[in-house]
Amino acid sequence: MKPSPMQQPFRTAVLILVWGWLLFLVLAPNLLVVGASVMSRDPARFLSLPLNLDAYRQLLDPLYLEVFLHSLYMAVMTTLACLLVGYPFAWALSRVGKQRQVLLVFLLIVPFWTNSLVRTYALKLILATNGLLNNALLALGWIDEPMKLLYTEGAVIIGLVYLLLPFMILPLYSVFDDLREELLMASHDLGAGRWATFAHVIVPLTLPGVLAGVMLVLLPAMGLFFVPDILGGSRNLLVGNVIKNQFLDARNWPFGAAASILLTLAMAFLLFAHKLSKRRLGEEGGA
């Protein structure tokens, strides 16, 4: 159908807006980051020529490699914890009555209304040595002296799980919601027990949701620098902290840019895997 003359200018305006947005606010900054990553460090002007790959070489430095691996480890633990809690939660959520579902999803979204920085400080008050949790456990007589919870790796992971869990649950909820009861009944009917049904029907059909959730949790879990800043002390750094420090403290922009490109590439890889898993289910997904 040919657009009417009235629609044409509107259409053009919308397209210009969208493309302009993508070009100037997405593509250009990313190109700048790529550019910065191949330039040299300059204490005065931040960046200078000549172009080289020193920043990428520095990523392989054992010192930083260790930080990255530790960050990856904490992110993976966070993701696993989110998956372990989120998967059964999303499953149960999709099986309760429609009205209760709406309420529960609403409750899941409510925390987003408070700034995550504020919520992380709240968590600090709970986990502190003289905090709510320790005092409550002491009062109950379950422990004799306060536990050291704050400024540990565990505290960082708890903080990350707390902030990121909804991002795991929501995509999982969406795939479980699409999973029709009839398919599970068909599996049982054809002789599959609970485990076989889980392995052959439920897992493959919820895999796109798992990957989407992993994507939304794993990468932010490497980047949310304020969580270790508040809860982790100096030893539990994330890649996000490294990037932030390179830009703000160490003044090594090429290295900071290279580290953030590493994260972007990891994201691209996960997106690709997600797309593949969706294609395997066919265009209609759960239908």
Add this chain to the structure above:
Amino acid sequence: MNKTLLSLHHLSKEFDGKTVLDSLDLEIYDGEFITLLGPSGCGKTTLLRLMAGFEQPDAGTITLSGVDLTHTPPERRPLNTVFQHYALFPHMSVFDNVAYGLKMEKRPKDEIRQRVREALAMVQLEDYANRRPHQLSGGQQQRVAIARAVVKRPKVLLLDEPLSALDYKLRRTMQVELKRLQRELGITFVFVTHDQEEALSMSDRVVVLKDGRIQQLGTPREVYERPANLFTARFVGETNFFPGTVTAVGENELRVDVLGLARTLRKPTFAVAEGQRLHVLLRPEDIRVLDPADADGLPGKIVERNYKGSTLDSVIHLADGTEVLASEFFDEDDPAFDYRLGEPVKVSWVDGWEWLLPEEVDPTPAEDRTVEA
């Protein structure tokens, strides 16, 4: 023949305090095509789910060839189901869908391949083994669902309104196909539908259900020609109800007054007494539309005529407002056979073609009494 295969005994089921099945008994014979027919909410799907094992009865037992299955989980019952929306696994190919049940039985690979191929050939889909369900049409998906269920060689195949999602023409084709499959496989089919035409044309026996109780159990012919009660008469096919009053009771016949018309009718199996009120039931095709000058019949006038190809269906209003539906075959000797709207006619029938039912305690509202055109 008529050896009981599946026996349902005193089955009861409630959902949220609402009785869905009320102490229901049913014997299903080996190799028969039996249909559970009823309006939505009559309990037919629940009954099927109890047989499949997806629901547990509150009371009663289900036995298959003498073995109690009541609390056996669905995966261990030698029954398979064809679901209303097919329930094909979207992440598997047609082949893997059909092979699923055999893989669960841990059959050798060669045997699985052989049997899946046979099952797909049976439903004429051998060339589609590598397709995904979403690449198939509704009718093809339906056939995959059937192949997936029969490849397990179940004792009983349960079909939950399997044709309801198909268009009319495809539905007719699949009816013939299902009937053929059932004959070839010799498997007992339990078929659930709310479509009385489907039930009559496919089944060896029909179970008419309402409110969790069996209203009638019989061959399609019995159910259609000798309905056990007003519900069955209304639900299965279209029916004209005439009020009748018994004026005399004879040895084998009754004198009945039908809207002022005195007729001699065959004595029914239920007890009748003089003065008793009856329903005289006549199917539209048993109605004779006569010339207004005819001595016999009830006077009325044509209010609607529908040309149906092989028949002419007309609606006639009698003098007292009763609506009568008549379905007449074309008379080949009379090419001009037709009515004008408003044309006066008389309505009659051949004695003995009627079916009598006693007045029921719980009569339906008056506006329901006329036939839906």
